[in-house]
Amino acid sequence: MTQRAIVIGGGLAGCGAAYALSKRGWSVDLLEKNSQLASEASGNIAGIVYPHLTTNWIDSTYLYFQGLDYTMQLVDDLRGQGHKIKGEWCGMLQLPREAKDAARLLATPTSLGLDANIVRQVNVAQASELSGLEIQQAGVHIAKGGWLCPPDFCAALASGSNILLNAEVDNLQKIADIWQVHLKNGEVLSAPVVIIANAAAATRFIPQLKLYSVAGQVSLLRAEHSPQLAPLKLVLCHNGYAIPTHDNINCIGATYEREDTGFLSAGQAHRLNLKHLQKFIPTLLDSALEGVTGRLGWRCTRPGNIPLLGQVPEPAGQGYYQKGLYISVAHASRGMLSCPLGGEWIARQIVGEPVDELYDAFSLGKYLRWGRVM
Ligand SMILES: Cc1cc2nc3c(=O)[nH]c(=O)nc-3n(C[C@H](O)[C@H](O)[C@H](O)COP(=O)(O)OP(=O)(O)OC[C@H]3O[C@@H](n4cnc5c(N)ncnc54)[C@H](O)[C@@H]3O)c2cc1C
Numbered sequence: 001m002t003q004r005a006i007v008i009g010g011g012l013a014g015c016g017a018a019y020a021l022s023k024r025g026w027s028v029d030l031l032e033k034n035s036q037l038a039s040e041a042s043g044n045i046a047g048i049v050y051p052h053l054t055t056n057w058i059d060s061t062y063l064y065f066q067g068l069d070y071t072m073q074l075v076d077d078l079r080g081q082g083h084k085i086k087g088e089w090c091g092m093l094q095l096p097r098e099a100k101d102a103a104r105l106l107a108t109p110t111s112l113g114l115d116a117n118i119v120r121q122v123n124v125a126q127a128s129e130l131s132g133l134e135i136q137q138a139g140v141h142i143a144k145g146g147w148l149c150p151p152d153f154c155a156a157l158a159s160g161s162n163i164l165l166n167a168e169v170d171n172l173q174k175i176a177d178i179w180q181v182h183l184k185n186g187e188v189l190s191a192p193v194v195i196i197a198n199a200a201a202a203t204r205f206i207p208q209l210k211l212y213s214v215a216g217q218v219s220l221l222r223a224e225h226s227p228q229l230a231p232l233k234l235v236l237c238h239n240g241y242a243i244p245t246h247d248n249i250n251c252i253g254a255t256y257e258r259e260d261t262g263f264l265s266a267g268q269a270h271r272l273n274l275k276h277l278q279k280f281i282p283t284l285l286d287s288a289l290e291g292v293t294g295r296l297g298w299r300c301t302r303p304g305n306i307p308l309l310g311q312v313p314e315p316a317g318q319g320y321y322q323k324g325l326y327i328s329v330a331h332a333s334r335g336m337l338s339c340p341l342g343g344e345w346i347a348r349q350i351v352g353e354p355v356d357e358l359y360d361a362f363s364l365g366k367y368l369r370w371g372r373v374m
Pocket of ligand 1: 011012031032033034037040041042043044047048049050169170197215216218253254255296299300329331332333334335336339
């Protein structure tokens with residue numbers, strides 16, 4: 001008998017989970033409240049695929065390096081099946097955010113013991129040679145990763161699912177072992193398995209969750225007004241990023257605006273994105289903003305700034321789990337790596353396949369075991 005699941009949210013997290021189940025033969029209803037998939041955080045025309053260079057190996061370092069390999073392989077496979085996913089594996093040059101961060105950043109390839117063919121410290125001359133631009137700053141070159149178009153990726157991941165658009169879920173109810181999913185339009189769908197993947201709006205179903213939204217504005221510079229970026233050969237990452245020119249656009253970003261520090265106007269956000277980049281490319285003129293467009297999105301994050309994955313515990317928090325209810329949210333600034341891998345881990349748990357022990361580090365159950373709020 002075909003197994004059935006409902007996934008709530010048509011961004012990278014929902015599409016990643018839907019893909020992992022549909023490739024195992026499950027029938028998946030993917031519910032998105034908007035009129036298209038990838039219309040919120042996952043809707044930028046380009047996002048970077050980059051690991052997390054921490055001083056020591058911590059759970060998130062492992063997650064994002066594993067996610068990097070997983071996403072790259074998955075995208076290659078999907079492209080091999082004929083899916084069009086814009087982007088390239090051009091690698092990346094990580095530059096220090098501030099002068100005071102330089103020593104820490106440059107030490108990471110050694111302190112993490114990384115393969116020098118993949119991640120290595122580069123001097124000013126090497127940084128310039130690799131990037132195609134005159135960079136007056138040493139940095140770290142990451143030979144893997146690059147950039148992708150998230151909506152293309154979502155479309156490919158969701159292609160095996162039954163996609164329901166304009167389908168906003170209002171509430172969930174469990175009757176016997178079956179989840180009833182009530183839509184705002186009055187429809188009710190049911191399945192034994194539900195995956196909540198609707199970012200910060202997940203508090204609608206689990207009010208105890210502590211989730212925050214962090215605004216981010218990307219700036220799309222017209223190539224004719226920013227010709228200094230034309231030679232860029234890889235992703236340049238600093239306290240923002242610049243992606244090599246494609247479709248006559250130079251995509252730069254992104255602001256990181258928390259409620260407590262206040263939000264910027266679109267004009268202020270574009271000027272800030274440009275200013276951050278001008279620190280490394282001083283020849284880039286203010287006129288690069290002529291005709292600029294952009295997009296505002298909201299990253300979902302939580303205390304600790306790591307994703308939340310896995311089976312949802314009972315609200316009382318006694319260590320019992322709610323049968324058939326799973327979550328994948330709080331993918332913050334690296335959803336391109338954690339959403340597909342998170343979806344794969346959740347699918348493995350659902351079908352009873354072995355899951356990487358790292359999975360537990362991101363589970364809600366772990367927090368409850370420690371007696372903490374979610
Ligand atoms: C400006 C910006 C730049 C970024 N840059 C990068 C980057 O370079 N690299 C990277 O890896 N990551 C980047 N990210 C982060 C990445 O985009 C996110 O981590 C990822 O998109 C999260 O996916 P998600 O599916 O969890 O959330 P979303 O994409 O927000 O998806 C959640 C979906 O749920 C839907 N939904 C909500 N409530 C309901 C409901 N009740 N019923 C049905 N549907 C519902 C929403 O409409 C939405 O489509 C960036 C984010 C922003 C905002």
